[in-house]
Amino acid sequence: MPTPFKEFDIPDDWPPDDVVQWMNATLREPGVKSIEFYREPGNLVVRIWFVKTAPAS
Amino acid sequence: MPDLTRTAPWALVLCAVLAGCTTTKEDQLQNVARDWALVIRASQVIPVYPLTEDLRPGDIFLVETPLQEKKQYEGNGFLRLDQHLHRLHGLDFYDFYQGSHGIKDASVKPPIHWQFPDANEDADEEEGVATGWAIAPRAAFPTYTFNVNRGAGANIALPVSGVPVGLSLMQTDSASGTITLADVYTYGISLHELSDMVKTWAEGHRILLRQIRTAAGREVYIRVVSRVYLTGRVVVNMSNTRAFEAAGKAGAAEDVTLPPHQPPAGVPGATPERAVAPSAAENAARIVEVEKARTKAIQDVLDKMPGGAVKIVQASARTVTLNETFERPLVVGFLGFDFPVRESGDLGPPLSTRARLGGAAARVGALTDAQEEYVILRQAVEGSDVNAKEAIYDAVAKEIGDTFLTEYEKSKTAGDGTTIAFTSAKTGWLVGKSPQHVHEFELYNALLKAWREAQ
Numbered sequence: 001m002p003t004p005f006k007e008f009d010i011p012d013d014w015p016p017d018d019v020v021q022w023m024n025a026t027l028r029e030p031g032v033k034s035i036e037f038y039r040e041p042g043n044l045v046v047r048i049w050f051v052k053t054a055p056a057s
Numbered sequence: 058m059p060d061l062t063r064t065a066p067w068a069l070v071l072c073a074v075l076a077g078c079t080t081t082k083e084d085q086l087q088n089v090a091r092d093w094a095l096v097i098r099a100s101q102v103i104p105v106y107p108l109t110e111d112l113r114p115g116d117i118f119l120v121e122t123p124l125q126e127k128k129q130y131e132g133n134g135f136l137r138l139d140q141h142l143h144r145l146h147g148l149d150f151y152d153f154y155q156g157s158h159g160i161k162d163a164s165v166k167p168p169i170h171w172q173f174p175d176a177n178e179d180a181d182e183e184e185g186v187a188t189g190w191a192i193a194p195r196a197a198f199p200t201y202t203f204n205v206n207r208g209a210g211a212n213i214a215l216p217v218s219g220v221p222v223g224l225s226l227m228q229t230d231s232a233s234g235t236i237t238l239a240d241v242y243t244y245g246i247s248l249h250e251l252s253d254m255v256k257t258w259a260e261g262h263r264i265l266l267r268q269i270r271t272a273a274g275r276e277v278y279i280r281v282v283s284r285v286y287l288t289g290r291v292v293v294n295m296s297n298t299r300a301f302e303a304a305g306k307a308g309a310a311e312d313v314t315l316p317p318h319q320p321p322a323g324v325p326g327a328t329p330e331r332a333v334a335p336s337a338a339e340n341a342a343r344i345v346e347v348e349k350a351r352t353k354a355i356q357d358v359l360d361k362m363p364g365g366a367v368k369i370v371q372a373s374a375r376t377v378t379l380n381e382t383f384e385r386p387l388v389v390g391f392l393g394f395d396f397p398v399r400e401s402g403d404l405g406p407p408l409s410t411r412a413r414l415g416g417a418a419a420r421v422g423a424l425t426d427a428q429e430e431y432v433i434l435r436q437a438v439e440g441s442d443v444n445a446k447e448a449i450y451d452a453v454a455k456e457i458g459d460t461f462l463t464e465y466e467k468s469k470t471a472g473d474g475t476t477i478a479f480t481s482a483k484t485g486w487l488v489g490k491s492p493q494h495v496h497e498f499e500l501y502n503a504l505l506k507a508w509r510e511a512q
Contacts, residue, residue: 003473006481011489021493025428026484030439031477048484050477 003050010037010044102286102390103410112388113168114246115145116282117255119269120395142279143262145254148246158244159192167244168193168287172385190386196243196286200235233296238288242386245284248394248430249505252407255281255396259404267402278395280410287386292370293379406498427494431501438508439476445511450479452507457500461486 010019026035026048033049105112119140151163159170171190259266259279270277356369370378397405409426424432438449454465461482468478483500490496 003468003471003477003481006485008485008488014489015491018491018493021425021428022484022487024424025431025487025493025497028424028428028432029480029484030435031474031480032484046488048481050473050480 004052005047005049007045007047010046012043102392104390105388108387108389110172110287110385110387112282112285112391113144114244114282114284115148115251115254116141117143117145117258118280118282120278120280143258145251145258145281148254149250150244150246153246153250154194154244158194171242190240190242190287190289193242194244196241198238198241198286198288200237235294237292237294238290238389239292240289240386241389242287242289243284245392248283248407251281251283251394255279255407256404259396259402263402265402266398266404267400270398270400270402277398279398279404280393280395281407282391282393284392285388286390287388288383289386290380290382293381294376295378296376406495408494408498425494427497427501431497431504434501434504434508438504441511443475447475449504449507449511450475452510453479453500453503454482456503456507457486459486 023035023046026032031050033051035049036047038045038047119142146166148166149163150167151160151165154160156162158167159165160167171193174189266279352369368380368382370380393410394407395410396407399405438446441449450465454462464485465478465482468481469475473481486500487493487496
């Protein structure tokens with residue numbers, strides 16, 4: 001099954017400017033539908049939603 | 058402090074009037090440079106001040122840390138390029154321009170064949186190729202509007218400028234105007250080629266760079282010019298915004314002998330032959346005659362000024378147009394890339410000079426210049442056929458290795474297409490990396506290499 005989304009932990013010491021730069025670039029990546037940030041106990045998580053694609057043959 | 062005596066008179070003039078009233082001469086001169094720089098920066102080009110003919114793609118300068126330089130850029134409006142380390146020769150303009158613009162073979166080195174056509178005379182005779190700036194790549198800057206209020210700021214530029222003379226021509230203390238950089242040219246070279254040559258040069262001068270870095274005791278950069286913009290002619294048009302009967306004289310006009318003012322008939326002091334009221338036609342003819350004489354007198358003064366080919370195109374009490382043509386086009390701005398010098402003397406990856414000066418703070422939604430280039434390249438890869446695209450992405454994943462390759466293969470195995478597999482690998486690989494541009498550039502280079510090999 002194609003992956004609907006991927007999640008990554010955001011390091012606490014990642015400089016905010018780099019986070020913003022990464023986010024801007026990610027939103028322009030082919031196949032990316034949207035990204036979400038949410039905080040789990042202990043860490044910040046980013047979820048990248050991909051557009052639906054047909055399974056690779 | 059810039060060498061103002063070598064600066065184009067019109068630039069001084071415009072900047073002086075833009076500067077408005079200031080307190081000290083030093084402040085005024087700084088404002089001259091700053092306001093001129095702001096005009097050029099509005100076109101997303103880094104200004105050069107004073108204007109110079111001697112700046113080319115491949116020029117390498119030593120520059121300060123971002124914070125110090127940003128402060129200078131915001132304070133003065135321009136950057137000093139006073140530590141010229143090297144000039145790269147042998148750039149392949151022929152390949153970059155594919156033989157166009159008179160670059161008919163690899164032996165032609167811009168801008169020399171545009172600057173000095175005679176230098177290529179022998180080659181021209183063989184091939185019949187025209188040379189000179191007329192065949193150079195063209196560019197255009199927007200027309201800029203400014204407002205003038207004569208005061209201390211305007212007066213300082215009078216001995217070396219033409220536009221305040223325009224104020225005198227119109228006999229006004231208030232005017233608005235436009236400046237047009239006409240006959241604008243540009244040429245440059247790709248970052249890819251520059252990057253390779255800069256790194257080769259740096260490897261041969263690692264000891265020098267390490268010494269510079271050690272002596273500085275802080276982060277330093279080398280700046281490489283990749284593109285320059287030149288102008289061959291400047292047109293300044295001013296309009297009188299106030300009906301003003303000037304009683305005083307303006308600066309250089311002190312040397313100008315204007316035809317004496319004739320009081321209207323019947324007024325004490327009128328000459329006897331004007332005892333009879335002139336007709337409207339006579340009045341009109343006389344006004345034209347006076348204006349012609351005034352224009353000619355001021356043009357005579359301008360012709361004697363050093364360094365200026367300033368011509369009054371037209372002048373009246375309402376408008377004045379000045380036209381300055383340079384003997385050869387001068388560089389007004391440039392684009393370039395900055396390479397950080399590491400403590401070892403090695404160079405880090407390049408970053409657009411303009412982006413670096415634009416501020417360290419990233420803005421939501423905005424891509425850096427390097428990211429924009431990546432997006433364009435990625436779109437090109439996406440436009441390839443399925444097999445070529447997969448081959449390119451596979452090659453990049455292997456080149457980067459590390460978690461990038463792991464995630465890419467995992468995503469492909471899960472049934473994602475290569476596009477999403479690559480995107481997933483890239484975004485995950487970059488999470489937590491700092492500074493982002495360093496790693497982005499590594500990926501960009503790998504993608505560009507794979508893309509070229511696939512062509």
